[in-house]
Amino acid sequence: MSSEEKIALLEKQIQESQETKETILFIVSSVLSQNTIKDVLWQIVDNCIKKLGFTDCVIYLYQEASQCLIQSAALENKTISFQEINNPIKLQIGEGIVGSVAQIKKAEVVNDTSIDPRYIVDDASRLSEIAVPIVLGDKLIGVIDSEHPDKNFYTQRHLEILSTIASLCAFKIDSLYTMEKMQRVNAQLRIAQKIAQMGSWEFHTSTGKLHFHQRVEDMMVKPRPEPGLTFDEFEANLHPSDAKTFRDNWKRFVEQDIAEPGYIRILLNGHQRDILWRIADKKYIEFDKSGIIPGVFLDITDIRNLEKEKGHLVLELTKRNQALSQFNKIISHNLRAPVANIIGILQLMEHLESEDEERPALQQELTHLAAGVDGIIKDLNGALSHNIEINEAKSKIAFADIFQTNVDLLSSAIKEVHPILNIQCKAEFAFGFPAYLNSIFYNLLANALKYRDSNRQLIIDIETFTDVNHVHVVFKDNGRGINSSPSDDKIFGLYTRFHKEIEGRGLGLFITKQQIAFMGGTISAEGVEGEGLTIRIQLPKM
Amino acid sequence: MIIIIDDDPISSKIAALSIKKGIPDYPCLIFNNPKVALKDIEELKSKEPKINPLLLIDINMPEMNGWEFIEALNVLIPESENRYKGMILSSSVDPADIEKAKTYQRIIQFLTKPFTVETTLQIKQYLV
Numbered sequence A: 001m002s003s004e005e006k007i008a009l010l011e012k013q014i015q016e017s018q019e020t021k022e023t024i025l026f027i028v029s030s031v032l033s034q035n036t037i038k039d040v041l042w043q044i045v046d047n048c049i050k051k052l053g054f055t056d057c058v059i060y061l062y063q064e065a066s067q068c069l070i071q072s073a074a075l076e077n078k079t080i081s082f083q084e085i086n087n088p089i090k091l092q093i094g095e096g097i098v099g100s101v102a103q104i105k106k107a108e109v110v111n112d113t114s115i116d117p118r119y120i121v122d123d124a125s126r127l128s129e130i131a132v133p134i135v136l137g138d139k140l141i142g143v144i145d146s147e148h149p150d151k152n153f154y155t156q157r158h159l160e161i162l163s164t165i166a167s168l169c170a171f172k173i174d175s176l177y178t179m180e181k182m183q184r185v186n187a188q189l190r191i192a193q194k195i196a197q198m199g200s201w202e203f204h205t206s207t208g209k210l211h212f213h214q215r216v217e218d219m220m221v222k223p224r225p226e227p228g229l230t231f232d233e234f235e236a237n238l239h240p241s242d243a244k245t246f247r248d249n250w251k252r253f254v255e256q257d258i259a260e261p262g263y264i265r266i267l268l269n270g271h272q273r274d275i276l277w278r279i280a281d282k283k284y285i286e287f288d289k290s291g292i293i294p295g296v297f298l299d300i301t302d303i304r305n306l307e308k309e310k311g312h313l314v315l316e317l318t319k320r321n322q323a324l325s326q327f328n329k330i331i332s333h334n335l336r337a338p339v340a341n342i343i344g345i346l347q348l349m350e351h352l353e354s355e356d357e358e359r360p361a362l363q364q365e366l367t368h369l370a371a372g373v374d375g376i377i378k379d380l381n382g383a384l385s386h387n388i389e390i391n392e393a394k395s396k397i398a399f400a401d402i403f404q405t406n407v408d409l410l411s412s413a414i415k416e417v418h419p420i421l422n423i424q425c426k427a428e429f430a431f432g433f434p435a436y437l438n439s440i441f442y443n444l445l446a447n448a449l450k451y452r453d454s455n456r457q458l459i460i461d462i463e464t465f466t467d468v469n470h471v472h473v474v475f476k477d478n479g480r481g482i483n484s485s486p487s488d489d490k491i492f493g494l495y496t497r498f499h500k501e502i503e504g505r506g507l508g509l510f511i512t513k514q515q516i517a518f519m520g521g522t523i524s525a526e527g528v529e530g531e532g533l534t535i536r537i538q539l540p541k542m
Numbered sequence B: 001m002i003i004i005i006d007d008d009p010i011s012s013k014i015a016a017l018s019i020k021k022g023i024p025d026y027p028c029l030i031f032n033n034p035k036v037a038l039k040d041i042e043e044l045k046s047k048e049p050k051i052n053p054l055l056l057i058d059i060n061m062p063e064m065n066g067w068e069f070i071e072a073l074n075v076l077i078p079e080s081e082n083r084y085k086g087m088i089l090s091s092s093v094d095p096a097d098i099e100k101a102k103t104y105q106r107i108i109q110f111l112t113k114p115f116t117v118e119t120t121l122q123i124k125q126y127l128v
Helices: A002-034 A037-051 A096-104 A158-194 A213-219 A231-235 A238-257 A300-353 A359-389 A400-409 A411-417 A435-452 A508-518 B009-022 B033-047 B066-076 B095-102 B118-128
Strands: A056-063 A068-078 A089-090 A108-110 A127-134 A140-148 A198-204 A209-211 A263-266 A270-278 A292-299 A395-398 A420-425 A429-432 A461-468 A470-477 A522-528 A533-542 B002-005 B030-032 B055-058 B087-092 B107-112
Touching: A002 A037, A002 A158, A037 A056, A037 A068, A037 A140, A037 A158, A056 A096, A068 A096, A068 A140, A089 A096, A096 A108, A096 A127, A096 A140, A108 A395, A127 A158, A140 A158, A158 A198, A198 A461, A213 A263, A213 A359, A213 A420, A231 A238, A231 B030, A238 A263, A238 A270, A270 A300, A270 A420, A292 B055, A300 A359, A300 A508, A300 B118, A359 B030, A395 A400, A395 A435, A400 A411, A400 A420, A400 A429, A429 A435, A429 A470, A429 A533, A435 A470, A435 A533, A508 A522, B009 B030, B009 B066, B009 B118, B033 B066, B066 B087, B095 B107, B107 B118
Parallel strands: A420 A461, B002 B030, B002 B055, B055 B087, B087 B107
Antiparallel strands: A056 A068, A056 A140, A068 A089, A108 A127, A127 A140, A198 A209, A198 A292, A263 A270, A270 A292, A395 A429, A461 A470, A470 A533, A522 A533
C-alpha cells in the first residue's frame, strides 16, 4: 500500500469515526429527550433503521416479575408508522441469541445464523444478527436486537454504535423506571390521603412559605399570586383562638425539635374544617439539608360531626328513657296504690257483716278510688299518646293558635269562671312538638282555672318574647298560689299536691316539665301563697 | 301493738280494720304523718319501756318517705336493741325496693298492699 493510499485509508477511517460519533450523538440526544420508556424505545428502533440502514430492529425489555424478555418495540424498514405490538414475543433468559446475550450480558454479532444452533426463526429466516444487552451496572434492562437477510451484514462500527446507545439509554430507561414507580407511589399516596381525608404540606425555609395541595391553597387565598402561603396568610384562615396554638406548636418544633400533633380549625371556602396537623418527626426524614420541612394534616371534621351526632343521640335516648321510667313509676306506684286499696276494701268487706257500720264509708271510698283510677288512666293515656307522636318532627307553631285551641278545649270552665285573659305575643312562634306544646298550655290554663282564688276575679297574663337563643313564655295568674322560688322545683314533682281540697292528681305539671325538658327547654315557678303563681318557660328557638 | 305509718288514710284504714277483724281487740295505732309518728314513738318508748310494737311502714310518703323514717328511727332506737321491728307495707312491687328492705336489720318482711285479714293471720307469729 502506497503512502497516498495509507493516508486515504486513514482519512476514510477518521471520516467514518467522525460519522460514527455524529450518528451516536444524534441518536442519543434524540433518545434522551423522550419522557416515557415507550418513546425512548421507539426512538431507538426508528433511528437504527434510518441512520444505520438496518432492515429491522427489536428491543426486548427484561421483566423482573416473570424473569422474561418481552418484545417492547419492533420496527421493520417496510413499516412506515409505529405500531402497537399485539402479541409481544416472550423469551426466556438463555433462549435464542437474544436470550443468550441477556444471560451473559455481552453484545454479540452472528455473521451466519444458519450455522448457529441458537438461532430462532421469527417471521422470516435471516442470515446475520446483532444483539446488544442494555445493562446498568449488573442490572439487566433489556436487549437491542437486529437481523439482516445477508450474511456478514453487521460491522464492528454497528456494534460500537449500538453498545454506546445501549449503555447511555440504560441510564435513561432506569431513571424513567424510577420515575414511573414514583408516579405510581405518588398516585397511591394521593388516593390513600383522599380516602383517609388526609393531605400533606411542606414548609420551605428559603421562602418562609407553607405549601399545601394547590386545591387547598386555592380555597384559602383567592386570588393567589404565587404558590405557597405565608404564615400570616395561613393564619388568616384559622379560627381566631387557634392561631396561637399553631404558632406555639411551630415554635416548639423550631426551638425544641418537638413535633407534636396540633388541633386547628381552618376556614376553607367559608366552611370550618377541623384539622389535626402534624410536622414530620425528624426520625422519619432528614430535612435540614433540603430546607423543606414536610408534614401531614388530617381532616377530622366528619369524624367530629359524627361524634357530636352520636352524643346528641345518646342524650335524646337518655331523655326518652328517663321519661319512660317516670311513666313506669306512675304506673307502678300511682296506679298500683289505688288499685291495691280497691282490692283491700273489697276483701275487707267480705269479712264485714252486712249491717257493719263501716260498710257505707268503705263503699263511698270505693266509688272515690275507682274515679281516681279512671282519672290517672286518662292522664297517662294523654301523656303516653303524646310520647308516641314525638316521632314527628319539631315544627314552628303559632302561639295564637296554641292558646286558641286550648281556650276552646276548656271553654266550659272558662264560661263558668270568666277569667280576664291578657295575651301578649311578642314572640309569634314556638318551636317544638305540636302535641307537647298544646298539652303544656292546656295544663297551665287548666291549673290556673282550677286553682283560682274564688274571692277575686281571676286574671291570667300570658306574655311571649324572644332573646338570642330562646323563646320565653311567662304565664302569670292571681290564683291561690304556693310559696315557690324559681330554683324550687317541688311543684313539678311527681304526684305532688298542694291544694288537697281541690280535686287533682299531681301529674299535670310533672308531665309538663317532662315535655319541656324533652324539647330542650326549662320551666320554673315563682309564687306566694294566696297571691298567685308565675310560670316561666324557656324553649330553644330552633 | 301494731303501729301503722302510712300517709294514705284509706290504705291505713283498710289495714287497721283488717287487723281488727283478724285479731279482735288487738291494739293498733295509725299515723298518717311519719314525723308525728317518730315523735310519738320516742315518747311511747320512754313512757312504756317494756312495750315492743310491730311497725307497718309505707315507702311512698311526702315529706319523709319510708326509708327516711327507718333511718330516723334507727337513731332513736338502734337496730341492735332488737325492738320495734318493722315490716314494709307498700303498693310498690319494685324489685329495687324489695332489695333495699333487705339491707335493714329492723325490717323482717316486705308486704305488698292491700293489707288483708289473711295478712293479719300471716304476721300473727311476730306479735307479742
